[in-house]
Amino acid sequence: MKFHTLLYVLVLLAVFSTMVLADVKSGHYKGPCYHDENCNGVCRDEGYKSGHCSRWGGACWCDT
Numbered sequence: 749m750k751f752h753t754l755l756y757v758l759v760l761l762a763v764f765s766t767m768v769l770a771d772v773k774s775g776h777y778k779g780p781c782y783h784d785e786n787c788n789g790v791c792r793d794e795g796y797k798s799g800h801c802s803r804w805g806g807a808c809w810c811d812t
Contacts, residue, residue: 774799777808 777790781801791799791810799810 771809772796772812774808774810780805781808 774787774790774794776794777787777799781787782805784800787799787801787808787810789799790808791797794810796810796812799808801807802809
């Protein structure tokens with residue numbers, strides 16, 4: 749039983765650690781982010797795969 753609990757915790761840590769590392773705030777996007785297309789273009793120029801605006805329209809986040 750303890751082994752299954754340990755395995756479950758390790759899997760959760762692995763999943764959540766990759767989720768945290770998946771997005772990086774854009775270093776070049778200026779102003780509030782409301783349009784994913786603009787953010788995506790800036791992120792691609794920075795060398796990332798893609799980009800999207802945060803849910804509440806504050807920041808541009810790039811996908812690694």
